[in-house]
Amino acid sequence: MKRSIGAKTILFPTPVLIVGTYDAAGKANAAAVAWGGICCSDPVCVAVSLRKATYTHGNIVARKAFTVSIPSEKYVKEADYFGIASGRNEDKFSAAGLTPVKSGLVDAPYVKEFPVILECELFKTIEIGLHTQFIGQVKDVKADESVLTKEGLPDTKKILPITFDPAQRAYYGTGARLADAFSIGKK
Amino acid sequence: MKRSIGAKTILFPTPVLIVGTYDAAGKANAAAVAWGGICCSDPVCVAVSLRKATYTHGNIVARKAFTVSIPSEKYVKEADYFGIASGRNEDKFSAAGLTPVKSGLVDAPYVKEFPVILECELFKTIEIGLHTQFIGQVKDVKADESVLTKEGLPDTKKILPITFDPAQRAYYGTGARLADAFSIGKK
Numbered sequence: 001m002k003r004s005i006g007a008k009t010i011l012f013p014t015p016v017l018i019v020g021t022y023d024a025a026g027k028a029n030a031a032a033v034a035w036g037g038i039c040c041s042d043p044v045c046v047a048v049s050l051r052k053a054t055y056t057h058g059n060i061v062a063r064k065a066f067t068v069s070i071p072s073e074k075y076v077k078e079a080d081y082f083g084i085a086s087g088r089n090e091d092k093f094s095a096a097g098l099t100p101v102k103s104g105l106v107d108a109p110y111v112k113e114f115p116v117i118l119e120c121e122l123f124k125t126i127e128i129g130l131h132t133q134f135i136g137q138v139k140d141v142k143a144d145e146s147v148l149t150k151e152g153l154p155d156t157k158k159i160l161p162i163t164f165d166p167a168q169r170a171y172y173g174t175g176a177r178l179a180d181a182f183s184i185g186k187k
Numbered sequence: 188m189k190r191s192i193g194a195k196t197i198l199f200p201t202p203v204l205i206v207g208t209y210d211a212a213g214k215a216n217a218a219a220v221a222w223g224g225i226c227c228s229d230p231v232c233v234a235v236s237l238r239k240a241t242y243t244h245g246n247i248v249a250r251k252a253f254t255v256s257i258p259s260e261k262y263v264k265e266a267d268y269f270g271i272a273s274g275r276n277e278d279k280f281s282a283a284g285l286t287p288v289k290s291g292l293v294d295a296p297y298v299k300e301f302p303v304i305l306e307c308e309l310f311k312t313i314e315i316g317l318h319t320q321f322i323g324q325v326k327d328v329k330a331d332e333s334v335l336t337k338e339g340l341p342d343t344k345k346i347l348p349i350t351f352d353p354a355q356r357a358y359y360g361t362g363a364r365l366a367d368a369f370s371i372g373k374k
Contacts, residue, residue, distance in 0.1 A: 002329035002331055003329060003330060003331075003332055003335065003339075004327050004328075005327075005329065005330055005335075005339060005340065005341070006327060006328065007230075007231045007324075007325045007326060007327055008231060008328050008340075009225050009228050009231050009325075010305075010328045010340070010341060011204075011224060011225050011233060011255070011257070011305070012202070012257050012341070012346050012348035013200050013202055013343070013348050013350050014224060014225060015198065015199070015200055015201070015224070017198075034225070035224060035225045035226055035227070035228070036224055036226075037198060037201060037202070037222060037223055037234075038196050038198050038201060038236075038353070039222055039234065039236045039315060039318065039320050040222070040236060040317060040318040040320070041196050041222070041238075041317050041318060042316050042317040042318075043194075043315075043316050044194045044195060044196050045315055045316070046198060047224075047234065049225075049226045049227060051228075068198070070198070073362075073365060076365045076366050076371060077366070077371050077372055077374065078372070079372070080366065080368055080369065080371045080372030080373075081373075082372070083368070083369065084369055084372045084373060085372075116197070116199065117189065118197075123315075124315070126311065126313055128226060128227040128310075128311070128322065129228075129229050130227060130228050130229035131226065131227040131229075133226050133227070133234070133322075135313075135315065135320075137194075138194045138195075138196075139194055140191050140192075140193060140194055141191075141192050141193065141194065141195050142189035142190060142191050142192065143189060143192055144189055144190075148190065148192075149355070152192060153197070153355065154192070154197060154199070155352070155354065155355050156200070156350075156352040156354075156355065156357070156359055161199035162365065163200050163350060163361070164368060165342070165343040165368075166225070167340040167342065168336070168340065168342050169367065169368040169369060170343070170364055170365075170366070170367055170368055171364070171366050171368055172343055172361055172362055172364055172365060173362030173363045173364075173365050174200075174350070174359055174362045175260075175359055175360030175361045175362040176360045177357055177358070177359055177360075178260060178263045178349065178357075178358040178359060178360050179263050179264070179267065179358050180356065180357055180358075181267055181270070181351060181352075181356040181357055181358055182267065182270065182271055182356060183267065184263060184264050184267045184358075185265070185266070185267030185268030185269070185270065185271050185272075186267075186271060187264065
């Protein structure tokens with residue numbers, strides 16, 4: 001018998017997506033977003049939801065672009081900071097000791113030190129309620145050589161991404177490889 | 188220096204969401220979806236993206252409701268099967284040996300054996316491209332007593348959710364608790 005716990009924002013896992021934008025003055029900003037994920041394979045699109053009150057919301061509306069940088073476990077402190085502070089009051093890259101890199105493809109910066117990044121052009125804006133969902137078309141994915149396999153694709157075991165538990169408000173690391181997808185279920 | 192790997196559907200982590208629906212004949216169906224996540228806090232909404240060719244796509248359009256069930260690691264085989272087979276040709280619940288439970292709140296079934304489930308009413312339908320994004324308003328979250336803390340909220344450590352690596356097409360388990368959110372970044 002399952003217990004009702006109400007209409008809460010609970011899902012497992014949720015990601016830790018660091019959304020990079022420029023403000024009107026050209027200052028690079030980064031914000032942590034757990035409400036998001038891939039939402040289309042063709043065109044390749046990723047969705048990130050932001051409250052209208054956030055600095056990043058205004059930046060995406062103005063610049064029509066954003067990046068998503070994926071932090072490794074060792075950057076959990078910086079990732080959390082990006083979710084606490086506001087670019088309205090602080091230079092978050094500078095405070096976190098991380099480096100903004102201007103994308104050559106879209107009008108937004110990504111985090112140099114994070115191993116995988118997505119460069120996105122604003123594709124659709126969906127007003128849902130408290131959050132606006134920005135759907136970005138992914139123009140390119142870039143990754144550090146150190147997280148690529150011989151075949152040239154990134155690997156969870158090398159990235160060591162962070163997941164977020166919204167019920168317990170905690171971050172988790174990556175566990176063991178369980179199985180090949182589109183394979184184990186054939187049995 | 189980062190290497191360009193193209194506009195691919197790569198993000199870490201992505202979830203393994205089992206979307207439950209009824210077809211026109213009232214047969215319960217379940218499909219694995221990795222393109223999705225929470226997209227709004229008020230109203231509480233969750234998004235799942237599906238190709239128009241899928242059986243689940245037609246079911247959501249017709250019934251205007253779906254559930255999301257979160258599998259534990261021990262159900263990785265069943266979760267993968269839900270992503271391989273089509274409800275058009277098979278009774279997937281029966282083949283997987285799992286039990287559909289009719290939601291009392293929305294016109295859709297959830298997976299009894301999975302520890303956390305969300306009951307959703309269709310709220311918005313967004314045509315993106317190959318995928319349609321269905322935004323569901325969460326009417327309730329339900330969880331097994333066994334995954335709840337004393338405070339009555341589910342806990343990653345007890346659920347042991349699965350994450351999906353879309354680049355390597357592999358499933359991963361849950362790692363160690365790294366830190367408290369909205370806390371470690373204050374330092």
